[in-house]
Amino acid sequence: MPGGFLDIDEDLEACAKRELQEETGIEGLYLEQLYTFGNPQRDPRERVISVTYFALSQSDHLMPKASSDATQTAWFPISHLPELAFDHATIIQLAWKRLLSKLGYSTIAFKMLPKYFTLSQLQTVYEILLNENLDKRNFRKGILARNIIKETGEYSRNGSHRPAKIYQVINPSQIEIIKR
Amino acid sequence: MPGGFLDIDEDLEACAKRELQEETGIEGLYLEQLYTFGNPQRDPRERVISVTYFALSQSDHLMPKASSDATQTAWFPISHLPELAFDHATIIQLAWKRLLSKLGYSTIAFKMLPKYFTLSQLQTVYEILLNENLDKRNFRKGILARNIIKETGEYSRNGSHRPAKIYQVINPSQIEIIKR
DNA sequence: TTTATTTCGTGTATTTGATACACTAAGCAA
DNA sequence: TTGCTTAGTGTATCAAATACACGAAATAAA
Numbered sequence: 001m002p003g004g005f006l007d008i009d010e011d012l013e014a015c016a017k018r019e020l021q022e023e024t025g026i027e028g029l030y031l032e033q034l035y036t037f038g039n040p041q042r043d044p045r046e047r048v049i050s051v052t053y054f055a056l057s058q059s060d061h062l063m064p065k066a067s068s069d070a071t072q073t074a075w076f077p078i079s080h081l082p083e084l085a086f087d088h089a090t091i092i093q094l095a096w097k098r099l100l101s102k103l104g105y106s107t108i109a110f111k112m113l114p115k116y117f118t119l120s121q122l123q124t125v126y127e128i129l130l131n132e133n134l135d136k137r138n139f140r141k142g143i144l145a146r147n148i149i150k151e152t153g154e155y156s157r158n159g160s161h162r163p164a165k166i167y168q169v170i171n172p173s174q175i176e177i178i179k180r
Numbered sequence: 181m182p183g184g185f186l187d188i189d190e191d192l193e194a195c196a197k198r199e200l201q202e203e204t205g206i207e208g209l210y211l212e213q214l215y216t217f218g219n220p221q222r223d224p225r226e227r228v229i230s231v232t233y234f235a236l237s238q239s240d241h242l243m244p245k246a247s248s249d250a251t252q253t254a255w256f257p258i259s260h261l262p263e264l265a266f267d268h269a270t271i272i273q274l275a276w277k278r279l280l281s282k283l284g285y286s287t288i289a290f291k292m293l294p295k296y297f298t299l300s301q302l303q304t305v306y307e308i309l310l311n312e313n314l315d316k317r318n319f320r321k322g323i324l325a326r327n328i329i330k331e332t333g334e335y336s337r338n339g340s341h342r343p344a345k346i347y348q349v350i351n352p353s354q355i356e357i358i359k360r
Numbered sequence: 361t362t363t364a365t366t367t368c369g370t371g372t373a374t375t376t377g378a379t380a381c382a383c384t385a386a387g388c389a390a
Numbered sequence: 391t392t393g394c395t396t397a398g399t400g401t402a403t404c405a406a407a408t409a410c411a412c413g414a415a416a417t418a419a420a
Contacts, residue, residue, distance in 0.1 A: 006218070006229075008220075008227060009220045009227070010220065011218060011219055011220060012216065012218035012219075012229070033215065033216065035213065036192065036213065036216045036231045038186070038191060038192035038231065039191055039192075040188075040189045040190065040191060047188060047189070049186075049192070049231075051216045051218065051229075051231075101357075118368085119368085119369090120367075120368075135408075135409075135410080136368090136369080136370095137369085137370065137371080137409095137410085137411095138407075138408065138409080138410095140369080140370085141370095141407090142406095142407080145406090157416075157417095159366070159367070159416080159417075160365070160366065160367090160416060160417030160418055161365080161366040161367035161368070161415075161416055161417070162366080162367055162368045162369080162414060162415035162416055163367090163368075163415070163416065164367075164368055164369090165368085165369085177281075298397085299397085299398090300396075300397075315379075315380075315381080316397085316398080316399095317380095317381085317382095317398085317399065317400080318378075318379065318380080318381095320398080320399085321378090321399095322377095322378085325377090337387075337388095339387080339388080339395070339396070340387060340388030340389055340394070340395065340396090341386070341387055341388070341394080341395040341396040341397075342385060342386035342387055342395080342396055342397045342398080343386070343387070343396090343397075344396075344397055344398090345397080345398085
């Protein structure tokens with residue numbers, strides 16, 4: 001939960017990006033505004049209003065490094081979070097809920113994959129987040145029917161088994177809403 | 181677009197409610213946090229961060245009255261808004277988008293109806309917001325299949341025609357997410 | 361070179377949900 | 391009694407989601 005104070009002439013998202021960078025060394029992630037928490041008692045020390053953002057990344061792309069403000073950083077699975085300060089557990093719950101819900105109607109899952117990926121990798125993202133196994137044929141049918149990814153023509157050869165086709169997002173610039 | 185400054189020990193939603201009341205005399209509405217706007221240039225006079233909320237009501241239940249802060253108040257159809265200050269047009273656009281999208285997967289439409297209502301009234305809410313005509317039989321089938329409203333046993337007699345069954349929401353306390 | 365192992369990639373039948381579509385019922389007024 | 395208005399209902403079709411099993415391609419080991 002990296003965070004900090006907004007500069008007087010700083011944009012909100014820029015601030016979130018800066019604090020993330022300063023405390024973890026991580027840059028270039030997808031950020032989305034989550035919610036603004038302003039209960040007068042949420043921080044007993046003083047009145048704090050938190051405009052919260054969440055970031056998404058591929059986990060293997062990240063090596064958080066404690067720096068300036070933070071003395072220690074680490075990754076935690078959402079099922080085993082440590083004790084959190086203030087209302088930070090509520091914030092994470094809300095982010096998790098938002099993420100799961102957007103998984104169903106948007107292309108947000110691609111923000112957790114590298115530019116080039118296989119359908120099995122994509123399915124794994126969904127399976128981890130939804131915490132259930134999906135049928136491979138139906139998953140592929142569904143994803144491909146939405147026309148949001150395309151084959152690159154390349155194959156991933158990484159093991160003693162059949163290579164997988166490598167795909168990429170057709171329009172990677174933004175999160176698309178897939179209405180159904 | 182009623183609004184104003186947060187008191188130092190005031191909750192965000194309480195502030196929105198208070199400002200709405202102070203400027204329009206309107207109370208008791210459904211409020212939902214929309215987004216927080218914080219671009220440093222959005223108000224040229226000074227740095228202002230706006231935690232925005234939208235409210236929903238039945239239109240015939242509201243008589244906005246200008247008071248303390250506001251010199252004038254009036255209703256405007258979203259298709260014919262007057263010139264708006266700062267980024268207020270953007271804010272309204274976002275609220276409209278949120279409303280339309282929630283219409284599809286939640287019970288938000290009921291916040292625009294009185295406690296007791298007929299299916300025709302409900303359908304009218306959807307038709308106005310979606311700006312299209314819906315098939316009566318399919319609409320009713322769909323709504324009733326979701327099991328979110330129930331008959332009261334009463335009928336509305338208000339014209340020289342067959343009376344309509346009066347319905348109410350089964351669980352009016354909250355906006356429910358209807359996953360499909 | 362053959363076999364075993366692993367992951368990749370594919371098609372069809374069934375079920376479920378969404379859509380298209382038209383007439384009778386009930387009240388009131390003329 | 392007739393005319394007008396809005397309420398209420400069923401079925402057939404189409405589209406989408408689900409259930410389900412096996413051959414293909416690569417590598418490693420025998």
